[in-house]
Amino acid sequence: xxxxxxxxxxxxxxxxxxxxxxxxxxxxxxxxxxxxxxxxxxxxxxxxxxxxxxxxxxxxxxxxxxxxxxxxxxxxxxxxxxxxxxxxxxxxxxxxxxxxxxxxxxxxxxxxxxxxxxxxxxxxxxxxxxxxxxxxxxxxxxxxxxxxxxxxxxxxxxxxxxxxxxxxxxxxxxxxxxxxxxxxxxxxxxxxxxxxxxxxxxxxxxxxxxxxxxxxxxxxxxxxxxxxxxxxxxxxxxxxxxxxxxxxxxxxxxxxxxxxxxxxxxxxxxxxxxxxxxxxxxxxxxxxxxxxxxxxxxxxxxxxxxxxxxxxxxxxxxxxxxxxxxxxxxxxxxxxxxxxxxxxxxxxxxxxxxxxxxxxxxxxxxxxxxxxxxxxxxxxxxxxxxxxxxxxxxxxxxxxxxxxxxxxxxxxxxxxxxxxxxxxxxxxxxxxxxxxxxxxxxxxxxxxxxxxxxxxxxxxxxxxxxxxxxxxxxxxxxxxxxxxxxxxxxxxxxxxxxxxxxxxxxxxxxxxxxxxxxxxxxxxxxxxxxxxxxxxxxxxxxxxxxxxxxxxxxxxxxxxxxxxxxxxxxxxxxxxxxxxxxxxxxxxxxxxxxxxxxxxxxxxxxxxxxxxxx
Numbered sequence: 001x002x003x004x005x006x007x008x009x010x011x012x013x014x015x016x017x018x019x020x021x022x023x024x025x026x027x028x029x030x031x032x033x034x035x036x037x038x039x040x041x042x043x044x045x046x047x048x049x050x051x052x053x054x055x056x057x058x059x060x061x062x063x064x065x066x067x068x069x070x071x072x073x074x075x076x077x078x079x080x081x082x083x084x085x086x087x088x089x090x091x092x093x094x095x096x097x098x099x100x101x102x103x104x105x106x107x108x109x110x111x112x113x114x115x116x117x118x119x120x121x122x123x124x125x126x127x128x129x130x131x132x133x134x135x136x137x138x139x140x141x142x143x144x145x146x147x148x149x150x151x152x153x154x155x156x157x158x159x160x161x162x163x164x165x166x167x168x169x170x171x172x173x174x175x176x177x178x179x180x181x182x183x184x185x186x187x188x189x190x191x192x193x194x195x196x197x198x199x200x201x202x203x204x205x206x207x208x209x210x211x212x213x214x215x216x217x218x219x220x221x222x223x224x225x226x227x228x229x230x231x232x233x234x235x236x237x238x239x240x241x242x243x244x245x246x247x248x249x250x251x252x253x254x255x256x257x258x259x260x261x262x263x264x265x266x267x268x269x270x271x272x273x274x275x276x277x278x279x280x281x282x283x284x285x286x287x288x289x290x291x292x293x294x295x296x297x298x299x300x301x302x303x304x305x306x307x308x309x310x311x312x313x314x315x316x317x318x319x320x321x322x323x324x325x326x327x328x329x330x331x332x333x334x335x336x337x338x339x340x341x342x343x344x345x346x347x348x349x350x351x352x353x354x355x356x357x358x359x360x361x362x363x364x365x366x367x368x369x370x371x372x373x374x375x376x377x378x379x380x381x382x383x384x385x386x387x388x389x390x391x392x393x394x395x396x397x398x399x400x401x402x403x404x405x406x407x408x409x410x411x412x413x414x415x416x417x418x419x420x421x422x423x424x425x426x427x428x429x430x431x432x433x434x435x436x437x438x439x440x441x442x443x444x445x446x447x448x449x450x451x452x453x454x455x456x457x458x459x460x461x462x463x464x465x466x467x468x469x470x471x472x473x474x475x476x477x478x479x480x481x482x483x484x485x486x487x488x489x490x491x492x493x494x495x496x497x498x499x500x501x502x503x504x505x506x507x508x509x510x511x512x513x514x515x516x517x518x519x520x521x522x523x524x525x526x527x528x529x530x531x532x533x534x535x536x537x538x539x540x541x542x543x544x545x546x547x548x549x550x551x552x553x554x555x556x557x558x559x560x561x562x563x564x565x566x567x568x569x570x571x572x573x574x575x576x577x578x579x580x581x582x583x584x585x586x587x588x589x590x591x592x593x594x595x596x597x598x599x600x601x602x603x604x605x606x607x608x609x610x611x612x613x614x
Contacts, residue, residue, distance in 0.1 A: 001131075002135075004131065004132055004135045004136055004139065005135045005138055005139040005142075006139065007139065008136045008138070008142075008143065009139040009140075009143045010143070025037060025041060025147075025148035025149075025152050028040070028102075028109070028152075034152055036102040036103050036106065037102070037106050037148070037152055038145060038148065038149065038152070039106075039107075040102065040103045040104070040105065040106025040107045040109075040110065041106060041107075041110055041145050041148040042141060042144075043103065043106075043107040044107035044109065044111040044144075045110060045141045045144035045145065046141050047107070047111050048110065048111045049137055049140045049141060049144075050137050066186040067186070070182065070183055070186045070187060071112070073178075073180070073181070073182030073183035073186065074179065074183065075108070075109070075179070077176060077179035077180070077183075077204070078179075080172040080176040080179060080208070081172075081208070081211065084168060084169075084172045084208065084211035084212060084215060085211070110144070169215075172208070176208070180201075230315075230316050230318065230321065233312065233315055233316065234275075234279065234312070234321065235276075235279060237308065237309075237312045237325070238272050238275050238276050239276065240308060241268075241272055241305055241328065242269070242272045242276065244301065244304065244305045245265055245268055245269050245305065246269070247301060248298070248301045248305065249265050249269065250265075250297070264331035264332070264334060264335055265331070267327075268327075268328045268331050268332075271283060271327060271328060272324075272328075275324050282320070282321070282323040282324055283324055284323070297335055299336065302335050302336055303336065303361075303364060303368060304368065305328075305332055306329065306332040306333065306336065306365065307365060307368040307369050307372050308372065309325055309328055309329045309332065310329065310347065310350065310365075310369060310372075311372045311373065312325050313325055313326070313329065313344065314346075314347060326344070329344070337357045337358060337361070341353050347366075347369060351366050367396060368395070370394065370395055371394070371395050373393070375392075375540065375542050375543050376542065376543065376584075378393040379392055379543075379586070380393075380419065382412055382415045382416065383404050383408065383412075385553070385589075385590060386553075386589060386590075387405065387408065387437055387588070387589065388402075388586070388588050388589065388590075389402060389403060389408070390402070390586065391421070394427070394428070394519075394520065394521065395521075396427055397425045397426060397427035397428075398421065398425050398428075399426075399427070399428045399429075400426050400428070400429045400430070400445070400451070401430045401432065402430070402431060402432055402438040402439070402547070403429075403438065403439055403440050403441045403445060404437060404438075404440055404441065405436060405437050405441075405496075406436075406440040406441050406444075406496060406497060407440070408441065409441035409444050412441065423445070423448050424448070424449055424450070426445065426449050426451045427450075427451055427452070428451055428452050428453075428454060428519070429445060429451050429452070429453045429454065430454045430455075430520070430537060431453060431454065431455040431456070431459055431535075432534060432535055432545070432546075432547025432548065432588065433456070433459065433531040433533050433534040433535070433547055433548065434455075434459040434462035434463050434468075434531070434533060435468050435494070435531065435548070436468055436494045436495065436496040437588075438547070438548075438588065439463060439496060439499060440496050440497075442463075442499050443497050443499055446499070446501050446504055451504070452504055452505075452506045453501065453504050453505050453506065454506045454508060454520075455505060455506075455507060455508065455533075456507075456508055456526075456534075456535050457507050457508070457509065457533075458532050460502075460505065460507070462531075462533065463498065463499040464499070464500050465498065466495055466496050466497060466499070467494060469531065469565065470613070471566075472563065472564050472565035472566060472567070472610055473563070473564065473610030473611050473612045473613065474562060474563060474564075474611045474612075474613060475556070475560050475561065475562055475563065475564050475608050476560070476562070476608070476611075478554075478555050479556065479562035479611075480611045480613065481555070482555035482562060483562065483563070483613050484613065487613065508524055508535065520537065521539070522537045522538060522539045523537070523538040523539075524536075524537060524538075525538050525544070525576065525580070527546060527547065527573040527576065527577070528566065528569040528570075528572075528573060529549065529564060529566055529569040529570025530547070530548040530561050530563065530564055530565060530570060530573075531548075531565050532565060532566065532569070534547055534548065535547065536549060536577075538580060538582060539582075540582075541581045541582055541583070542582060542583050542584065543582060543583070543584050543592075544577065544582045544585050544586065544595075545586045546585055546586070546587055546588075547588050548561045548563075548588055549570075549573050549574070549577065550574075550577070550587050550598065551587050551590055552585075552589065552590025552591050552592075552593050553589065556590075557604075558601040558604040559585075559593065559597055559601050560601070560605065560608065564608070564610060567608060567610055570605070571605050574598060574602055574605060575602070577595075577598055578595070578598050578602060585598065
């Protein structure tokens with residue numbers, strides 16, 4: 001009996017070394033966890049070898065083996081295309097869909113890959129004269145898993161050194177190679193002629209190249225696969241929360257010695273350390289009684305760590321990866337409110353649960369959670385791409401960056417209503433400069449809200465006048481043509497309703513700037529040139545709202561705004577923007593664009609000669 005197991009194991013191992021299924025195991029190892037790939041190999045091999053004789057005989061009587069192998073080849077090509085799926089291709093979660101998991105995917109690939117293969121034939125031959133057929137099955141499956149494990153080991157080692165895009169291309173190439181090979185080996189000869197091969201493979205190659213191009217574009221945009229993005233998010237959370245917990249911990253001066261699992265923070269530190277060492281490790285969910293009440297932890301630090309944890313849970317949304325995070329959440333909640341919160345189905349319901357315990361704490365958590373979201377997730381464009389009106393979620397309400405023309409006010413209110421945002425929720429209005437398309441309905445907003453207006457000192461007089469200044473000139477012939485056309489159509493005076501609400505102004509000065517920046521969690525950047533009162537807002541190292549310091553679209557060219565008051569100041573502002581550390585520019589006109597475009601077009605500034613409109 002043992003001899004038959006060993007015999008089957010050795011023969012299958014030899015047959016599989018360097019075979020396509022071992023290489024497939026290597027490819028799958030770059031996408032799925034080791035455990036799931038091994039289980040998939042075992043299931044696929046068991047089904048294939050266990051049913052090999054019966055299924056093989058039945059199919060051979062009904063369908064030629066060459067046809068079966070052609071189907072397997074087509075499946076491999078399908079796996080190649082699936083591997084090249086771009087990370088931004090999302091399906092509607094509300095629609096019912098059938099989706100194979102990692103284990104089923106691997107099992108199917110190995111089951112199809114072994115149909116009619118030498119290992120299946122070996123299993124049939126060994127079982128034909130075996131005293132213990134089941135032992136033959138045990139040996140063949142063990143051999144498949146062993147050779148697959150070797151492939152996985154190699155695949156994982158490669159995965160540590162090769163970029164994600166390279167791994168996808170490698171895995172897809174493997175699937176594609178064996179798929180095409182099977183089809184070419186089993187297709188009838190009358191179809192193996194240029195008339196059939198060229199169009200079919202031309203379409204296939206074209207589609208594959210299209211997929212590869214999308215992957216490359218996504219990489220340039222910084223889009224990651226969901227798997228890698230979640231893994232990176234978890235790793236960053238663990239490192240960040242580890243630092244936070246070290247700061248929260250009272251240390252030996254208070255505790256004499258670390259109480260470990262008897263302390264909420266001590267236990268959390270242990271969980272984080274294990275998670276950093278082994279990212280796949282997850283603690284078993286269980287109720288843990290903790291001793292903490294006698295320790296004077298700082299609420300602000302606990303709240304900050306809790307918000308980080310809540311944001312991670314909302315971002316990952318994968319229960320299998322969140323046991324550790326949920327336990328840390330419960331410990332932090334216990335410190336803040338005396339017990340853990342059960343309802344974590346979503347942030348709104350979670351805040352409601354906290355509000356039942358402590359309304360003030362609920363408001364603090366809600367505000368801090370808003371600010372924890374990336375700035376890109378807090379931006380709403382209430383205008384259109386021609387005239388952007390940006391609304392940004394902040395800790396207490398919303399920050400509005402500029403208004404549109406006065407005639408845009410009605411649509412603005414409708415857009416807020418559709419998003420279930422009250423106009424009274426606008427707490428601050430940041431004016432990038434006093435032009436009619438940026439302050440057109442500022443009066444109406446100030447009458448309907450209690451918002452403070454953040455503005456440049458030079459904007460005050462311009463708002464009182466109620467008209468754009470006409471110093472300077474057009475930046476190009478096309479810009480001049482556009483401005484002249486507007487003038488001919490009777491829209492060249494650029495007037496707006498004068499604004500005079502000095503009691504509502506928060507003027508940006510050397511004394512007030514740092515306080516304003518603290519409230520907005522952003523840095524104010526002076527960007528004169530388009531107008532002398534032009535300003536922008538920089539959020540961390542991510543986003544710059546530049547007003548009209550740059551533009552993206554007709555009638556501008558090279559991102560240069562169509563009207564410039566002072567060309568020298570405008571050039572200096574571009575150099576200032578380029579020197580800042582950020583990723584994307586959000587102009588008041590046109591789509592957001594990468595900072596690299598500013599760098600690319602800076603030389604175009606040297607060629608500008610302002611054209612007077614008079």
